[in-house]
Structure formats: structure tokens, C-alpha cells
Amino acid sequence: MKRFGPALVVAAGAALATAALAADPAPAAKPLSTADIIASARPADWRRLDPANTLYLELASGRIVIELSRFYAPAHVAAIRKMAEAHYWDGLAINRLQDNFVAQWGDPDNVRPVQKALPDLKLPLPPEFTRAIAKDLPFTALPDADGWASKTGFTDGMAAAQTGNEQWLVHCYGAIGVGRDNEADSGHGNELYVVIGQSPRQLDGNVAVVGKIWRGMELLASLPRGTDGGLGLYATPGQRVPIKALRLASSVPEGERTNLEVLRDDTPLFARFVESRRNRTEDWYLHKAGHIDVCNINVPVRDVK
Amino acid sequence: MKRFGPALVVAAGAALATAALAADPAPAAKPLSTADIIASARPADWRRLDPANTLYLELASGRIVIELSRFYAPAHVAAIRKMAEAHYWDGLAINRLQDNFVAQWGDPDNVRPVQKALPDLKLPLPPEFTRAIAKDLPFTALPDADGWASKTGFTDGMAAAQTGNEQWLVHCYGAIGVGRDNEADSGHGNELYVVIGQSPRQLDGNVAVVGKIWRGMELLASLPRGTDGGLGLYATPGQRVPIKALRLASSVPEGERTNLEVLRDDTPLFARFVESRRNRTEDWYLHKAGHIDVCNINVPVRDVK
Numbered sequence: 001m002k003r004f005g006p007a008l009v010v011a012a013g014a015a016l017a018t019a020a021l022a023a024d025p026a027p028a029a030k031p032l033s034t035a036d037i038i039a040s041a042r043p044a045d046w047r048r049l050d051p052a053n054t055l056y057l058e059l060a061s062g063r064i065v066i067e068l069s070r071f072y073a074p075a076h077v078a079a080i081r082k083m084a085e086a087h088y089w090d091g092l093a094i095n096r097l098q099d100n101f102v103a104q105w106g107d108p109d110n111v112r113p114v115q116k117a118l119p120d121l122k123l124p125l126p127p128e129f130t131r132a133i134a135k136d137l138p139f140t141a142l143p144d145a146d147g148w149a150s151k152t153g154f155t156d157g158m159a160a161a162q163t164g165n166e167q168w169l170v171h172c173y174g175a176i177g178v179g180r181d182n183e184a185d186s187g188h189g190n191e192l193y194v195v196i197g198q199s200p201r202q203l204d205g206n207v208a209v210v211g212k213i214w215r216g217m218e219l220l221a222s223l224p225r226g227t228d229g230g231l232g233l234y235a236t237p238g239q240r241v242p243i244k245a246l247r248l249a250s251s252v253p254e255g256e257r258t259n260l261e262v263l264r265d266d267t268p269l270f271a272r273f274v275e276s277r278r279n280r281t282e283d284w285y286l287h288k289a290g291h292i293d294v295c296n297i298n299v300p301v302r303d304v305k
Numbered sequence: 306m307k308r309f310g311p312a313l314v315v316a317a318g319a320a321l322a323t324a325a326l327a328a329d330p331a332p333a334a335k336p337l338s339t340a341d342i343i344a345s346a347r348p349a350d351w352r353r354l355d356p357a358n359t360l361y362l363e364l365a366s367g368r369i370v371i372e373l374s375r376f377y378a379p380a381h382v383a384a385i386r387k388m389a390e391a392h393y394w395d396g397l398a399i400n401r402l403q404d405n406f407v408a409q410w411g412d413p414d415n416v417r418p419v420q421k422a423l424p425d426l427k428l429p430l431p432p433e434f435t436r437a438i439a440k441d442l443p444f445t446a447l448p449d450a451d452g453w454a455s456k457t458g459f460t461d462g463m464a465a466a467q468t469g470n471e472q473w474l475v476h477c478y479g480a481i482g483v484g485r486d487n488e489a490d491s492g493h494g495n496e497l498y499v500v501i502g503q504s505p506r507q508l509d510g511n512v513a514v515v516g517k518i519w520r521g522m523e524l525l526a527s528l529p530r531g532t533d534g535g536l537g538l539y540a541t542p543g544q545r546v547p548i549k550a551l552r553l554a555s556s557v558p559e560g561e562r563t564n565l566e567v568l569r570d571d572t573p574l575f576a577r578f579v580e581s582r583r584n585r586t587e588d589w590y591l592h593k594a595g596h597i598d599v600c601n602i603n604v605p606v607r608d609v610k
Contacts (some may be wrong), residue, residue, distance in 0.1 A: 099523040100478050100603070129592070145452045147596045173405050173503050182588050197526075198478050198504055198600050202585060205592035218404040218530040221502075225523040280507060283487050287434070287510040291452045295503050298405070 034276040037269065038300050045269045046261035047156070048304065049214070051249035053077075055084055056258070057105075057216070058244040059094075064216030065249075065258050066176060071137055071155050072169050073128035073208040076178055079121055079189040080210060084248045088117050088190060093240035094223065098232025100197030103220040104179060105243060106190050108233070114188040124185035128208045130166040137167060140265040142274065144292050148201045152294035154265040158212045159294045161204065169209035172199045172295035174217050178208045196221040199295040214260055214301045263300040273300070339581040342574065343605050350574045351566035352461070353609065354519070356554035358382075360389055361563070362410075362521070363549040364399075369521030370554075370563050371481060376442055376460050377474050378433035378513040381483055384426055384494040385515060389553045393422050393495060398545035399528065403537025405502030408525040409484060410548060411495050413538070419493040429490035433513045435471040442472060445570040447579065449597050453506045457599035459570040463517045464599045466509065474514035477504045477600035479522050482512045501526045504600040519565055519606045568605040578605070 032040070049067055057064040068077045083089065089105065092112070096104035107113075115123055131137060139160060141153040149161035152170065159170040169175060175195045180187030187208060194213055213220075223241055226234040234240050249257050263270060278292040337345070354372055362369040373382045388394065394410065397417070401409035412418075420428055436442060444465060446458040454466035457475065464475040474480060480500045485492030492513060499518055518525070528546055531537040539545050554562050568575060583597040 097527075099526055145450065147450045147452070147598060148594060184591055197502065199598075200601065201596075201598070202582075202590070202594045202601070204594070206590060221404055222402075222527050222529055224527055277507075285507070285511055286489055289453060289507045289509070291506075293452060293504075293506070296506065 031279075031281040032272070032276065033281045034273060037273050037276050038263070041263065041269055045264055045267050046302070046304075047264045049249075049260050049262065051252075051257065052081075053211075054249035054260075055080075055211075055246060056249055056252060057089075057246050059219060059241060060244065061219045062216060063258060064219055065214050065260060066211055067156070067158075067214055067262075068211040069156065069158060069169060069209075072131060073178070073210045075125045076128055076187070076189050076208045076210050079118075079125060080192075081248060082118055082121060083114070083190060084246055085251065086118055087245070087247070088112065088114075089243050089246035091243065093237075093242050094220070095226075095240045096193070096231060096233050097196075097220075097223045097225045099225045101195075101200060101232065102177075102193040103196050103223060104191065104193035106179065106192060109237075112190075114190050123188060125187065125189060125208075127184035129184075129205050130168040133162060133165050133167045138266065139167060140270070142292065142294060144278070144294075146294065148204060154294075154297075154299070157262045157265050157299040159297070161294070166205075168205060169212075170199070170294060171195050171201055171203045171209065173197070173298075174213040175209050176211045176213065177203065178210060180207060194220060199293075201295075214262060215258065259304050261302050261304050265299065336584075336586040337577070337581065338586050339578060342578050342581050343568070346568065346574055350569055350572050351607070351609075352569045354554075354565050354567065356557075356562065357386075358516075359554035359565075360385075360516075360551060361554055361557060362394075362551050364524060364546060365549065366524045367521060368563060369524055370519050370565060371516055372461070372463075372519055372567075373516040374461065374463060374474060374514075377436060378483070378515045380430045381433055381492070381494050381513045381515050384423075384430060385497075386553060387423055387426060388419070388495060389551055390556065391423055392550070392552070393417065393419075394548050394551035396548065398542075398547050399525070400531075400545045401498070401536060401538050402501075402525075402528045402531045404530045406500075406505060406537065407482075407498040408501050408528060409496065409498035411484065411497060414542075417495075419495050428493060430492065430494060430513075432489035434489075434510050435473040438467060438470050438472045443571065444472060445575070447597065447599060449583070449599075451599065453509060459599075459602075459604070462567045462570050462604040464602070466599070471510075473510060474517075475504070475599060476500050476506055476508045476514065478502070478603075479518040480514050481516045481518065482508065482514050485512060499525060504598075506600075519567060520563065564609050566607050566609050570604065 053068045055066040094105040095108045138155050139153050141151050146152045149163045151162040159172040161170050173195050177193050178187040178189055179191030226232040228235045279288040358373045360371040399410040400413045443460050444458050446456050451457045454468045456467040464477040466475050478500050482498050483492040483494055484496030531539040533540045584593040
């Protein structure tokens, strides 16, 4: 008599990769499960991460794969790419772990001022907290109501939202934001945090969100929590978690890369995937929610060669 | 130049306890911050946990304090209380850690069948997934819209919701649910899980939620993730995290108890506290959300003697 409690289908890379070329299954009497739908995806339903927009955060415990957005906060993204090329973060550390909130890394002791490390970087960076809605700015809208924004949806599989004429990346689990002081332009891109708990949507529109972690979140979310200042800062430098390296995937030899594909959000298959999360078809669910929050949709990722 | 990124005021016990007797501060030109509001709370704004409804989950890393609900899932709560009195979980283990979802403990190998351990327990338990709205069932409603329910709010500081004539405890961070198989009455109360990530509201109405962890969530949320079966089960028994004891606080000598108070949700002060989370008053926030989700309100807790 095993009771496993609630099941959450996680799109595990290896298992999915083998199923990716399968044809759409024949129509069934019962709605397809999330796993069935993902297994029926065709190659064109997936988007391969571009190594030039992908960062590897290397810890002793393993590699974390970050995608920088192609569409939001371009000045911040360019600065982060330059810092990675300059090995800015190598030897620095994760210095903040606040439970149910964020993990953060950077230069808390100010031993590597950004402008000194990158004399050519133009500072301050503009406050890229939102963007104007535009034709060339993708947005796959969800029909589901949201309390924080007029609409929610996705850009490149990253949770996004719209209100009025503005569009932005949303603080869901795995979103990467740029820490700043009180002034809007005080973030230099060297202090980065990632959401590890309940989506802190109050941060939306207050910081530049620059991308998302697609692999390795568990390595950050399982780190010991810091105890200092009510902010989860590690109380002593010795508690910090060293960063072996933070590099662009394109600077890593091809044989050492982690090649990932993310399910595209602009396909009919993605809409079916979302519906399978809105109204779960697995037998375990006796009550169907009839709703989904953008932060409850974990867009599938898989390994590829 | 320190950049700490977003700040989250956490109601840390010690700091608050010293401020708890302060009188309401004089009206200020600027709205009070969350910290100011909590510091201005009077003794009657707090509710002390009842040792008869409080569980201590003791791990090698420390103590986790769970409150069993006074209002929901009474048959499950009674069964759990009996199991704790019988030391049912002592020597069992946390056997499931699924990233961004749940931590779970119980009897995965079926070495302690519940009915054998507690011959007097009447099984099966009724499916106590929701309750009928009633006058004696407290509910402090939020005005904020929610996509999953008609209304959200609080009962004893635990997140709750209403739709139609039904009311239930909501799956927010720290909520404790009873694992079950596919059948509605297949949960015996011995398999318990706690939410460690983005609120999995699709579980609402599908399981009996029996209480909430008020202290020690970081001890569970920072455990290594399991890798088995896509469910976060630990792959080998050796990876499981032993439970030293799971006891009712009332069975623990008074001098060894962790005495906590939770901010009451049925006071004017609580409404001000919520407003300070809906529209942050700290200088860091350049954009105010104008909204709050029930799962983004971390009800303050403090230590008392």
C-alpha cells in the first residue's frame, strides 16, 4: 500500500528525447495526459537554446543552465554576456539564500567593482523593467485571469505579462533578476538572483528580469538558507557557495556543453499541454481546477545531442 | 556599493518579541512599512499555538513546528494526533523531495500498516477535502481576485478559499496535506507532504489539508532532491532523512517546547499588515503591485516564553 501523494509530471530529458519523434497518437476516448502530449511533440515543437544566449553556472555540485532572454532587458543582457566573457563571477560566490524567496550571487564585499573589471561597459544601465508591447515582441497569451497583470503568457517559454502598453518577464520559479539598490539605474548586472519559492510577483516591474534557469534549479533551491539580516545572507564568508565559473555556453568546447531544447510556446501542441495542466487528466485528480497560473506551468525541457 | 536585490521582510521571532508591547506609533506622513506594523502589534493581536494541536517534527538538523487545523479535516487531524501519540512516525523517514513541489514523509515500504499500529482507528477516513461554509468556520476574506477560487482568505492564519458553498485550506508554501492513492478515501493520514515551492493550487479540493508549518520550513526546503520516478522519491533508502520523532507538543516537557504566537488574521492590524504587502511602502519599490495573492502573504510568527 504505497501512498505517494500528489504526482507532478516532470519533463525529464532522457525519457522525452526517445519519444520525440513519435507520431501523434490516434484520438483517444480520454483526454491525453501531459506526459502523452509531450511525448507526441514533433521536432519542430521544440526550440534549441542558442549557446550565445546560454550561461553555465558551475558549482561544485554541478552545472546550472541559464538562458538569457532574446527579447527583454537588452542592455542588461549584453552587460551580463560581457561579464561572463571576462570571467567576472569566477571565484565569487552565492552569498544569499532566503527561504521561499531568492538565491543570489555577486560581489557583496565589493572586491570587483564592475567598472574596473569592464572599463568599456557603459554605466549606468537603463532601467529595463518593462518593454512597450510591439509586433516583434512575442507573447503567447493565456486566457486565465491573473491578479497582478491584465494578461499573462509566455515569451520563449519564459513567463511574461502585459498591462496597458507594457510587457515584462514575470517572477516565477527560476526567473533571473538583476539586484539593485533603491535607485532605478543602480543595478549593474553583476548581482543576480533567482526565484526559489512562491512567485514574488510584487517584484515585477521593479527590476530587470534577464532570463531563466532551465536546468539545475534543485542545486540552488536545496542550498542551506542564510541567517543574516532577515535577507538570507550567509552570516560568514565561509558559508558562501563558491562559483567555479559562470561562462557563456558558446565559450565552452562543444563536447562539454549541455544542449537543451525547450518546448515552443507558439504551437497548437503547447496549447494542448497548457490545457492538460489547467484540467489534469490523470486519474488521481478527482477535482479539476479549471484554471492555471502562469507560474504553475513548468515548460518542458529536454536534453539533445 | 552593496546590491542586495529585493528585500523581503521576514517576521523573525526574537526581534519582534521585543517590539510587541510597543504602543501604536503616531501617525506618520508616509504609510507604515510591514516591519513597523508588526512592531506595533499588541499582545491581543497574536494567537498562541495550542500544544494539543501542535506537532514537533524532529530531524537531526532541528525542529519543525506544525500546527494542526482546529477547523478542517477533523477526522484526519484526530488520526494524526493519535499516530503522534503512538510514536508512529518515529524512526521512519522523509522519503520524497520533489523540487518546486513537495517534501513527503511516511511509510513507503509499508513496514508499519496504520491499522496494525492503531487497531482502534476507524478506517477509511472520510474525504475531508472541503467543508461547507458555516458561521462557526472562520474566514478572513481578502478583496483580491483569485483565479482558482471565488474568494481567498485566512482561517487561523492558514490560507483558505471559498467557492459556492465550500471552503478549504489552500496549498500555499508550508501547507500540510495527506497523501492518498487514486481513491478519495485512501489516505490514512500517515503519508504527509508539505508544499516547498510554487503553490500547487491544482491540489486544492483533491486532498485533506490538515495544517501548516510555522517554523523550520527551511530545514525541509533545503534537503537534497530525490531523483526517482519523476516524483522526487529518494532512489535508495540510505538517502532518506530519518525522523527522530514526531510528537505532540503537549507530550513534550514544557521546558523543551517551542512556544510560538501567530499574528491573528481577524484584527484591524492584520488588514493593515496585508495592505503593506499589497502595496509595499519600502523605498526600494518603485512600482507598487496593487494586488496580493493569498500565497504571497507570510503571516508573522514569533517566539514567546
